[in-house]
Amino acid sequence: MAQKIDEKLVDQVAHLARLEFDNEQKNAIINDMNNMLVFVDKLNELNTDVIEPLVYMTDETNVLREDGVKQDITQKEALANAPKKDSDYFKVPKVVEKK
Amino acid sequence: MIKYHSLAAINADLQSGKITVTALVNHYLKNIADKKDYNIFLEVFADDALAQAKLIDEKIKNKTAGKLAGAVIALKDNISVKGKKLSASSKILEGYTSLYNATVVERLLAHDAIIIGRTNCDEFAMGSSNENSAFGNVHHPLDESRVPGGSSGGSAAAVAADMCLAALGTDTGGSIRQPASFCGVVGLKPTYGTVSRYGIIAYASSFDQVGPLTHSVADAALILETIAGPDEYDSTLSQKPAQKFSEYTNKNPKYKIAYLRDCLEKDGLDAEIKNKMLATIEQLKADGHELTAVDFPFLDYLVPAYYVLTTAEASSNLSRYDGIRYGYRSKNATDLESTYKKSRSEGFGTEVKRRIMLGTFVLSAGYYDAYYAKGQKVRRLLQNKTLEILNQHQFILLPTTPGTAFKFGENSADPIKMYLEDIFTVQSNLTGIPAISLPLGTHSNGLPYGIQVMANKFDEKNLFAFADYLMQKK
Numbered sequence: 001m002a003q004k005i006d007e008k009l010v011d012q013v014a015h016l017a018r019l020e021f022d023n024e025q026k027n028a029i030i031n032d033m034n035n036m037l038v039f040v041d042k043l044n045e046l047n048t049d050v051i052e053p054l055v056y057m058t059d060e061t062n063v064l065r066e067d068g069v070k071q072d073i074t075q076k077e078a079l080a081n082a083p084k085k086d087s088d089y090f091k092v093p094k095v096v097e098k099k
Numbered sequence: 100m101i102k103y104h105s106l107a108a109i110n111a112d113l114q115s116g117k118i119t120v121t122a123l124v125n126h127y128l129k130n131i132a133d134k135k136d137y138n139i140f141l142e143v144f145a146d147d148a149l150a151q152a153k154l155i156d157e158k159i160k161n162k163t164a165g166k167l168a169g170a171v172i173a174l175k176d177n178i179s180v181k182g183k184k185l186s187a188s189s190k191i192l193e194g195y196t197s198l199y200n201a202t203v204v205e206r207l208l209a210h211d212a213i214i215i216g217r218t219n220c221d222e223f224a225m226g227s228s229n230e231n232s233a234f235g236n237v238h239h240p241l242d243e244s245r246v247p248g249g250s251s252g253g254s255a256a257a258v259a260a261d262m263c264l265a266a267l268g269t270d271t272g273g274s275i276r277q278p279a280s281f282c283g284v285v286g287l288k289p290t291y292g293t294v295s296r297y298g299i300i301a302y303a304s305s306f307d308q309v310g311p312l313t314h315s316v317a318d319a320a321l322i323l324e325t326i327a328g329p330d331e332y333d334s335t336l337s338q339k340p341a342q343k344f345s346e347y348t349n350k351n352p353k354y355k356i357a358y359l360r361d362c363l364e365k366d367g368l369d370a371e372i373k374n375k376m377l378a379t380i381e382q383l384k385a386d387g388h389e390l391t392a393v394d395f396p397f398l399d400y401l402v403p404a405y406y407v408l409t410t411a412e413a414s415s416n417l418s419r420y421d422g423i424r425y426g427y428r429s430k431n432a433t434d435l436e437s438t439y440k441k442s443r444s445e446g447f448g449t450e451v452k453r454r455i456m457l458g459t460f461v462l463s464a465g466y467y468d469a470y471y472a473k474g475q476k477v478r479r480l481l482q483n484k485t486l487e488i489l490n491q492h493q494f495i496l497l498p499t500t501p502g503t504a505f506k507f508g509e510n511s512a513d514p515i516k517m518y519l520e521d522i523f524t525v526q527s528n529l530t531g532i533p534a535i536s537l538p539l540g541t542h543s544n545g546l547p548y549g550i551q552v553m554a555n556k557f558d559e560k561n562l563f564a565f566a567d568y569l570m571q572k573k
Contacts, residue, residue: 005460017414017459018421018439019452032453032514033460039515040403040470043477053475054482057291057305057531063334073198081195081425090423093434 005033100126102261104314106321109169109264113159120152120159120169120213127171127215131262137238139247139256141176142184143216151213158211165211167325170318172207173257173266175250176217177224178309179298180204187300188232189222191420191446193427201298202333203267203309203326210325215263218253222448223417224274224302226250227520228510231450236507240282241546245504248278251312255282258312265313265322269299271306272405273499273524276536276551278312280499283538283547285313285566288524289323290337290556291531297332303412304335306405306528316567319535320344323559337557347563354388354565357492359395362523369502372548375540376498379550382572390496393488397481402518404481405525407461407474413451414458420446453514482530489532489555494565498523499536499549523551533559535566539573 010030014020021029075088084091100118103109112118128145148171158164174180177187179197181204186192204214221231229237229252237252239245240260247256251268255278258266268275270288279286287310294309301307311322321344328341358380363373384390422428422442429441447455461470488495501522510517527534533556536549552569554562 009460010456013456013460013463016463017455018418018436018443019447019455020440020444021452029453029456033457035515036406036457039518040407040474042403043400043407043473046397046400046477046480048473048476048480051476051479053472054479055475058335058337060292060335060338063336063338065331077198080198083194083422083426083428092423093432093438095435 005030005037103264106167106170106264106318113169120155121149123169124148124152124171124213124215127262130260131216134240134260134262137240137243137256137260138219138235139237139253139260139262140173140216141186141188141219141234141253144183144214148213148215155211155213165209166321167207167210167212170212170265170322171215171263172212172322173215173218173254173263174204175220175224175254175266175268177220177269177300178204178217178267180214180217183217185217185300186233187223188220188234189447189451190233191427191443192425193446195425197298199298202295202330204298206326212325218251218257218266220253220268221250221274222451223300223413224250224269224271225413225450225454227273227277227517228505229253229278230507230511231448233448239504242504245506245546246281248281248500248504250274250278252278254312255279255284255286258282258284258314265311265318267309267322267326268312269302269307269309270528271302271409272528273521275310275312276499276524276534276549277520279536279538280549281504281546285316285319285538286536286549287311287319287323288527288534289327289559290533291528292335292337293323293327293533293557293559295326295330295333295336297330301416303409304416305412306409308528316535316537316563316570317345320347320559320563342557342560344559344563347560347567349564349568354383354494355492356383356388356390356494356496357393357488358390358496359398360392361395361398362497365398365501365522367501367519368498369542369548371542372498372500372502372540376496376550379539379569380496391492393492395484395488397484398522400477401481401525401529402522404474404477405521405529406457406518407470408478408529410454410458411462411471411474412458414455414462417447417451417455422446450514478529481526485526485530485532486555489553493554493558493561495553497551497553499551500524503542503544503546503548527553532556533562535562537566537569539569
């Protein structure tokens, strides 16, 4: 049985994902997510009690390299793509209120 | 100028002086301009490509040219080229310019390939039709009312329409092979851990691989050989040196090949594609190869497992788009939280948000075990069964796509219907094995379609040999 996605749950998930939906979009996403959960619930038909999860796709372990210091990009370059910045910092809306 | 189908043919004409690299680049630029309305390229690097062509023409004269001299290559718009815009066909990367080259780009350039531009794709490589691009649909080169496939739709269309010799795409669940099938070109998804993902915009990191789209198997092998191998910027790579894939040989061996009964009996598989599969099987048998029908009872679990795991990885990977460090920032934001929420909600398209939401849900407290951990266990089951088949057989033969290129809008109303387009391609991404789509079929509707071959991990060399054999027999 699919976990029913309702408005409250969508609001919670949307907050976690830092997304927001207006009412019309919210109805659509509730509908889409419920359909997708019915679709993926098919996995519960398979018995996986004694199966270890497959987490890493590579057979390599502990691929290490020397921890050398090098500068790949400068501060100026790092700031170049920022939508708002000054000469040294990314700029964001004020997060500390005046007393 | 003729349409070249291999670098070898280009090389021969470059050596004899029949053409120059400059003339070749101009030929491709003209084809791009003539079919501008097909919306295949998001940006053409005309000046850079011509400047580079001039240098390489000099190198050829001086006999110092690299092995990819004369190869003009297009890149999917999720592969970084220093100093060039990069968008993943998303509004959220508005104004973004790459600060460095992807490792694959460094390696192509080091061997004198020319990068001709960046191609349209589904937003963040999420889609099977290229209809999810923020910059509009790509039209199929043979029928403009149809999709080229996706997500590397622009890359496949560019090769098919003779706008470049080859292209790079990325394949998370079929995004190279499905458009290759629709557009009639060769498309390879290498073994996971073969090609560096450094400088590639991530979708689902345990699935994503970069691979070539080409006319010939030889070119696919040569390009893979160039871009593969260890890279200190990607620790998920195999640490063994890249194999000499281009030196594959076919000394007329007898192959042991499995085909999946469940795939051939799948509802929705086009009757002509099914018949072509059966005819290919019979032909191979007649040529002395050993073909065995095997059961793969997990076919209907592949796409559900794929969507649980890839959306989870996507929700994590795409959390970096915050509207602060780069890309689009909403003008409607009032505080820090609304900067995140409004920038992301206005910047991402519908399909990307749908996947982030599902992925966030399956990773959230209370649902993680039921969905995400379950998906990882099913992934192990799928891998065990697939490798079991490949222990007994060298290759698995199956269709690439259930049908040929469809019309715009045909699958858009129902996301799940669109997801099932990937039913034959996601298996290799879920299990990490290599797979190639070969343009072996032409439908009575006039459109091409591919047949797919999967092989054991890191067995690309034999895969190329068999693929080349199939192409020769076409």
